[in-house]
Amino acid sequence: MHKHSTRMLLAETSKRAANYLDGLENSRVFPSTEAVQCLRDFLDAPLQEGSIEARQILAQLDEYASPATVASAGGRYFGFVTGGTLPASLAANWLAGAWDQNAFSTVSSPALALIEDAALRWLKDVLLVPAKAGGALTTGATMANFTCLAAARHRVLRAAGWDVEADGLFAAPAINVVVGEQAHGTLFKVLAMLGLGRERVIQVPADGQGRIQADLLPDLQGPTIICIQAGNVNSGAFDPASRIIAWARDNGAWVHVDGAFGLWAGAVPELAHLVAGYEQADSWATDAHKWLNVPYDCGVALVRDSEALQGAMSISGAYLLLNEQERSAIDVTPDSSRRARAVDVWAALKSLGREGLVDMIHGHCRQAAWLAGELRDAGFEILNEVVLNQVLVAFGDDARTQTVIARLQEAGECWCGGTNWKGRQAMRISISSWATTRQDMLRTRQAIVSAAA
Numbered sequence: 001m002h003k004h005s006t007r008m009l010l011a012e013t014s015k016r017a018a019n020y021l022d023g024l025e026n027s028r029v030f031p032s033t034e035a036v037q038c039l040r041d042f043l044d045a046p047l048q049e050g051s052i053e054a055r056q057i058l059a060q061l062d063e064y065a066s067p068a069t070v071a072s073a074g075g076r077y078f079g080f081v082t083g084g085t086l087p088a089s090l091a092a093n094w095l096a097g098a099w100d101q102n103a104f105s106t107v108s109s110p111a112l113a114l115i116e117d118a119a120l121r122w123l124k125d126v127l128l129v130p131a132k133a134g135g136a137l138t139t140g141a142t143m144a145n146f147t148c149l150a151a152a153r154h155r156v157l158r159a160a161g162w163d164v165e166a167d168g169l170f171a172a173p174a175i176n177v178v179v180g181e182q183a184h185g186t187l188f189k190v191l192a193m194l195g196l197g198r199e200r201v202i203q204v205p206a207d208g209q210g211r212i213q214a215d216l217l218p219d220l221q222g223p224t225i226i227c228i229q230a231g232n233v234n235s236g237a238f239d240p241a242s243r244i245i246a247w248a249r250d251n252g253a254w255v256h257v258d259g260a261f262g263l264w265a266g267a268v269p270e271l272a273h274l275v276a277g278y279e280q281a282d283s284w285a286t287d288a289h290k291w292l293n294v295p296y297d298c299g300v301a302l303v304r305d306s307e308a309l310q311g312a313m314s315i316s317g318a319y320l321l322l323n324e325q326e327r328s329a330i331d332v333t334p335d336s337s338r339r340a341r342a343v344d345v346w347a348a349l350k351s352l353g354r355e356g357l358v359d360m361i362h363g364h365c366r367q368a369a370w371l372a373g374e375l376r377d378a379g380f381e382i383l384n385e386v387v388l389n390q391v392l393v394a395f396g397d398d399a400r401t402q403t404v405i406a407r408l409q410e411a412g413e414c415w416c417g418g419t420n421w422k423g424r425q426a427m428r429i430s431i432s433s434w435a436t437t438r439q440d441m442l443r444t445r446q447a448i449v450s451a452a453a
């Protein structure tokens with residue numbers, strides 16, 4: 001393409017994107033059925049023979065797809081702990097798109113190797129993970145859990161004299177895998193992918209907030225991995241790490257933390273009590289695309305024993321520890337070719353600074369506490385202890401709660417999803433976007449009260 005027309009295309013696209021973001025204030029949070037149908041009709045076409053000018057394609061995308069999007073980039077989307085995208089991170093993501101770096105190693109992109117190292121260093125710092133831990137950016141917390149648990153599998157089987165990467169699991173010593181009853185659904189998928197089994201796990205009963213009951217942990221022998229949770233996806237509750245880690249020491253177990261959003265509590269001094277003890281774990285998975293508010297997709301895998309990480313993920317199968325300068329993403333992640341997600345993370349942290357990060361995360365927790373108080377005052381039932389950014393609310397029996405959720409979603413002023421909490425239907429409100437203002441909170445309270453009227 002002509003240089004000049006590329007420049008025009010990008011300028012026009014940035015205008016479209018800015019207009020889209022500006023429009024979120026007054027658009028429906030979940031698209032209307034008509035808007036989605038309109039996009040479906042537009043897409044229902046065979047691939048044409050000739051080429052089409054890029055500007056026209058962008059115009060069509062904007063015309064048909066923009067109105068069909070979910071306004072999760074705006075301030076009133078409270079589903080799935082998604083978070084928005086910080087402006088600096090969005091813009092950095094665009095620039096990185098222009099760079100088109102393949103971020104698998106120093107050889108493919110020296111710049112990306114450096115930026116990823118810097119981003120990981122800052123992440124470990126703010127998440128209270130030991131500076132020496134190995135790590136990598138993954139697609140999300142699912143693959144971060146996968147990466148960490150592959151390292152765990154490597155280490156506990158090595159200690160039992162078994163090389164799982166070379167010889168597979170077929171005649172390997174059995175591994176005890178311990179999880180909380182309320183572990184995230186994706187964790188079971190990860191265990192299935194790793195050959196550890198969704199169902200052969202030992203599930204420890206949870207308490208009323210969904211936390212592992214540490215006094216119910218069994219005594220175990222042999223290779224053992226326990227998965228604990230920083231931030232229950234419904235209640236926001238934290239498993240009692242210190243007691244679990246003491247048990248793990250007695251039982252020689254690897255402790256893995258699924259902290260997809262909850263680990264970010266560590267960045268806030270006022271919330272650090274929630275993650276007390278977590279720094280003693282062996283591995284940590286979290287998401288940057290959730291609470292750090294970077295674009296999808298971006299997870300973070302951190303492993304204390306970086307040799308175990310390389311042992312599990314090295315492309316050559318050799319797990320001689322490479323020195324840090326030679327660290328290549330291809331040796332510490334499931335992926336080979338990969339996008340420049342470190343740029344998004346680095347720009348987000350750089351733009352917020354420590355104070356901005358604290359204000360954002362703590363601010364969401366305060367917004368959650370405020371909204372819970374308002375809804376309680378309005379006569380609704382708050383089902384969880386609001387310790388973080390999650391609020392579970394019921395509006396009466398299950399049928400009534402479901403009706404209120406459906407009405408709220410239909411009205412389009414904000415979006416909250418439904419969930420099942422201890423056998424009851426509940427509405428889940430996750431506050432995790434930098435874009436959520438006080439005005440958004442007032443509008444949300446009003447929308448919920450109206451939907452329940």
Ligand SMILES: *Cc1c(COP(=O)(O)O)cnc(C)c1O
Binds near residue numbers: 229232258
């Ligand atoms: C979101 C979440 C996951 C999965 O994360 P993805 O980024 O969607 O892969 C895992 N565990 C918990 C606790 C989560 O909240």
